[in-house]
Amino acid sequence: MSAISSWNLTISPDTTLSFSWRPSLPSRPRKRKTLVVLAAGLGAKPTVLVAEKLGDPGIQLLKTFANVDCSYNLSPEELCTKISLCDALIVRSGTKVTRDVFESSMGRLKVVGRAGVGIDNVDLSAATEHGCLVVNAPTANTIAAAEHGIALLTAMARNVSQADASVKAGKWERSKYVGVSLVGKTLAIMGFGKVGSEVARRAKGLGMDVIAHDPYAPADRARAIGVELVTFEEALRTTDFISMHMPLTPATSKMFNDEAFSRVKKGVRIVNVARGGVIDEEALLRALDAGIVAQAALDVFTEEPPLQENKLVRHENVIATPHLGASTTEAQEGVALEIAEAVVGALKGELAATAVNAPMVPAEVLLELSPYVALTEKLGRLAVQLVAGGSGVKFVKVAYASARGPDDLDTRLLRAMVTKGLIEPISSVFVNLVNADFIAKQRGVRITEERIVLDGSPEKAVEFIQVRIANVESKFASAMCDSGEITVEGRVKDGKPHLTRVGSMGVDVSLEGSIILCRQVDQPGIIGKVGSILGEENVNVNFMSVSRIAAGKQAVMTIGVDEEPSRDALKKIGEISAVQEFVFLKL
Numbered sequence: 001m002s003a004i005s006s007w008n009l010t011i012s013p014d015t016t017l018s019f020s021w022r023p024s025l026p027s028r029p030r031k032r033k034t035l036v037v038l039a040a041g042l043g044a045k046p047t048v049l050v051a052e053k054l055g056d057p058g059i060q061l062l063k064t065f066a067n068v069d070c071s072y073n074l075s076p077e078e079l080c081t082k083i084s085l086c087d088a089l090i091v092r093s094g095t096k097v098t099r100d101v102f103e104s105s106m107g108r109l110k111v112v113g114r115a116g117v118g119i120d121n122v123d124l125s126a127a128t129e130h131g132c133l134v135v136n137a138p139t140a141n142t143i144a145a146a147e148h149g150i151a152l153l154t155a156m157a158r159n160v161s162q163a164d165a166s167v168k169a170g171k172w173e174r175s176k177y178v179g180v181s182l183v184g185k186t187l188a189i190m191g192f193g194k195v196g197s198e199v200a201r202r203a204k205g206l207g208m209d210v211i212a213h214d215p216y217a218p219a220d221r222a223r224a225i226g227v228e229l230v231t232f233e234e235a236l237r238t239t240d241f242i243s244m245h246m247p248l249t250p251a252t253s254k255m256f257n258d259e260a261f262s263r264v265k266k267g268v269r270i271v272n273v274a275r276g277g278v279i280d281e282e283a284l285l286r287a288l289d290a291g292i293v294a295q296a297a298l299d300v301f302t303e304e305p306p307l308q309e310n311k312l313v314r315h316e317n318v319i320a321t322p323h324l325g326a327s328t329t330e331a332q333e334g335v336a337l338e339i340a341e342a343v344v345g346a347l348k349g350e351l352a353a354t355a356v357n358a359p360m361v362p363a364e365v366l367l368e369l370s371p372y373v374a375l376t377e378k379l380g381r382l383a384v385q386l387v388a389g390g391s392g393v394k395f396v397k398v399a400y401a402s403a404r405g406p407d408d409l410d411t412r413l414l415r416a417m418v419t420k421g422l423i424e425p426i427s428s429v430f431v432n433l434v435n436a437d438f439i440a441k442q443r444g445v446r447i448t449e450e451r452i453v454l455d456g457s458p459e460k461a462v463e464f465i466q467v468r469i470a471n472v473e474s475k476f477a478s479a480m481c482d483s484g485e486i487t488v489e490g491r492v493k494d495g496k497p498h499l500t501r502v503g504s505m506g507v508d509v510s511l512e513g514s515i516i517l518c519r520q521v522d523q524p525g526i527i528g529k530v531g532s533i534l535g536e537e538n539v540n541v542n543f544m545s546v547s548r549i550a551a552g553k554q555a556v557m558t559i560g561v562d563e564e565p566s567r568d569a570l571k572k573i574g575e576i577s578a579v580q581e582f583v584f585l586k587l
C-alpha cells in the first residue's frame, strides 16, 4: 500500500495551508517564492529513493520525514523495479527518469526531485501524464557552474591540461603551449540565465567584452551588467570565445551544427558546461579538424560517460572534465538541502516553489483563491453528475464573474479543480494541478473559460462561478438553462462554498455532504413529506432551499444532506405524487 494514499488539490477550510518556509541558506541567493499546492493525504512514512549521491545535509533532512533508500548505480530495470515502492525519487544528471519509470511506479511515485538544474534527463510529459510533480534545485549550483565555466575558459586559453600532462610525462615544451590572452577578446554567452550571467560578470572582470544571445532574456538585465544582447547570427560572426549556458530542449538540441560552425569567426574557442546535446559533436569534431574551431573545453557530453574511443575527448585541442560543473562541496551541500526541502514539502502537501511541470501560483494568489478551490471542484462534481448516461461530456465552460480585469485573476488552479470535479467521479484517474489539462485533453473534454465582467469593487477575486456543460442531456431537466446547457453556479459565503443556481433557478445550499435536487408541483406539504422520509432514515438535513418556477405550479427543492440516503428512501421520495423529477448528487 502506498504511504501517500492520494493527492488532491483541495484547500477546504479543514486543510491546512502552510506558508512557513525554511529560511534560505545564507550562501544561497534568495528566490522569489512562486508556489504550487499539492496536498497529500498522509499515512505511514513515505519512502524516498535517492538514486545518486546526494550531500549529507539533504539525506539527514529527508530522514526526518521519510524512509530514505540510497541506492546508487541502479540499472534502468532495477530502478523500474524499486520505483513501485517509492513515493519520491531524487536524481542528479546520471539517471534517466523515463516513461518506463513512471509506468512502473503504478501511481505511487508522487515527486521526482532533480538535485540540480537541468531536467533534460526526466521525461516531463510522462511525469505530467502520471500526475507526478517534478521539482528541481535551480539556484544552489549556479556559482559552481559559472566558476567551472571560467576555469575551463582560462585553462583552455593557456593549454593548462595539455601542458600539465606534458610536464608529468617528463617534458618541458614551453613553445608548444603558448596560449592566447583573454583581455580585450569577445566572449559570447549563449543562454543568459543564472549561470550565463554569472559567467558574464566574471569574464568582464577578466577584461573581456561580453555579448550574449538569449531570445528570452530581458535586455535591461543584460545592460545592467554591461552585456549587449545580440542575435545568434551576430554572436557567431563576431566572437572569439563562445560559452554555452542554455538548457537542452528540442529548440537548442544541436544548435551548434555544421551550419552554425560555417558561420563562426575562424579560430573561435568553445566552452560547454551546459549539455553535450546542444552541440552536434560530430560537427564539432569536423570544425576542430578544419581549424574552424581552435579549441574546445567540454564538461558535458551527449552520452555520459563518453566512450573511451570518443574522438572528441581524445582530440589534442579539446580539454574535458566529467560533468563537474556542479561539483563543489558548497554547491552539493546547497543542492542537497534545496532538493530535500522541496521534496519533503511536496510530500507533506506544502507548496512547491520549484515545480517544473505545473503552473506555479504565487502565494498571495493562492491564499486569495483558496476558498474557491473547494467551490470549483464541487461545481464540477455536481455538473457532471447531472449529465444523463450516454451523453459524453465534451464541452465545458467555466465562467468567472468578477470585477477584476482579465490579467488580474489567475484561474489555472480553479480550472484544474473544475477538471478534477468533472473527471474523478466518472473515472479511476486522479487529477491534480500537474495533470489536469492533460487529462482533460486526453479524455476529449474541452474546457473553456470566460469572464462575466461585473461593475464594482475588484477587491473580491470572484463573485460567483458557473460551470456549464453543453451538448448533453440532463437527468434533471430543470438543470438545463435557457441556452440548453447544464448549468450550476456557486459562490463563497462566509468562507464556505454554496450552490446558488441550478439551471435557471436560484437556490441556496451550502456545498457540504450531498445534495438532493427535487422538482415538484408547488403545493403545501411536500417539504414535510421529504423531510420525514429522510428523518426516518436518520439522514440529517443541513441546508434546504425552495425556489418556485411558477407560483402554485412548480418549485425546485434543494436539500443538503449529511448522510447518503438509502435506495429505499430515495425511491420513496420519487414516489411522492407531487414530485416530478429528482436526483441525488454526491459531493
Ligand SMILES: NC(=O)C1=CN([C@@H]2O[C@H](COP(=O)(O)OP(=O)(O)OC[C@H]3O[C@@H](n4cnc5c(N)ncnc54)[C@H](O)[C@@H]3O)[C@@H](O)[C@H]2O)C=CC1
Pocket: 116, 117, 118, 119, 138, 141, 142, 145, 190, 191, 192, 193, 194, 195, 196, 213, 214, 215, 216, 217, 245, 246, 247, 248, 251, 252, 273, 274, 275, 299, 300, 323, 324, 325, 326, 327
Ligand atoms: N555542467 C553542470 O554541472 C551544470 C550544467 N548546468 C546547465 O546549465 C543550464 C543553464 O542553467 P541556469 O543558468 O541555471 O538556467 P537558467 O534557466 O537560469 O538559464 C537558461 C537560459 O537559457 C536561455 N535559453 C533558452 N533557450 C535558448 C536558446 N534557444 N538560445 C539561447 N538561450 C536560450 C533561457 O532564456 C535562460 O535565460 C542548465 O539547463 C543545465 O543544463 C547547470 C548547472 C550545472
Ligand SMILES: O=C(O)C(=O)COP(=O)(O)O
Pocket: 092, 093, 094, 115, 116, 117, 118, 119, 141, 323, 324, 325, 326, 327
Ligand atoms: O544542475 C545541473 O544541471 C547539472 O548539470 C549538474 O549535474 P549533476 O547534479 O552534477 O549531475
